[in-house]
Amino acid sequence: GAVVSQHPSRVICKSGTSVKIECRSLDFQATTMFWYRQFPKQSLMLMATSNEGSKATYEQGVEKDKFLINHASLTLSTLTVTSAHPEDSSFYICSARDFQGAYGYTFGSGTRLTVV
């Protein structure tokens, strides 16, 4: 089956620093990547959608200068949280989809970000 590898699984960073989260599709070409944020006991909230080689489309209320998304290849997308603050602490999850949707929406295992 389709596999999406997400790293790191946990990260602690100091307030004001930047953190990069990687999401890789291991056995298919991810033409579209979705990045979600999940608060405790809440559902997934879509932050942005990116198509390979194009700029990401951000959901309303998501700061694009704070959450930088790069999707430069068909197997790798990154989310960089810039100038992190404690309120950015959350669980971040990526999801990848191939052009024809043959592999559905495959999710990574998530990254727990704690900003201290």
Added chain:
Amino acid sequence: EDQVTQSPEALRLQEGESSSLNCSYTVSGLRGLFWYRQDPGKGPEFLFTLYSAGEEKEKERLKATLTKKESFLHITAPKPEDSATYLCAVQAGGANSKLTFGKGITLSVRP
């Protein structure tokens, strides 16, 4: 705007006690309805995709059904390892459009 409502929010079952989880949806042009399982601290794990009313899919103790307004995830004779949060999501629009998720149902199965 697409909307997905799941009920109940939480469900506690005794091992072997069958039950159903509900997912009601409002969407313009349903392309697919998805069920996922999510364990604490993990990403969602795919269970089923349903595409049209009347469709049913089964996997082990789980069976998903779909009508024009809602979907049910039936759990037959659950085991403690079925304890998890079950998420329902709908896809509308283009082939690679986003999923809209419900808030999830937390299932606890007591031995």
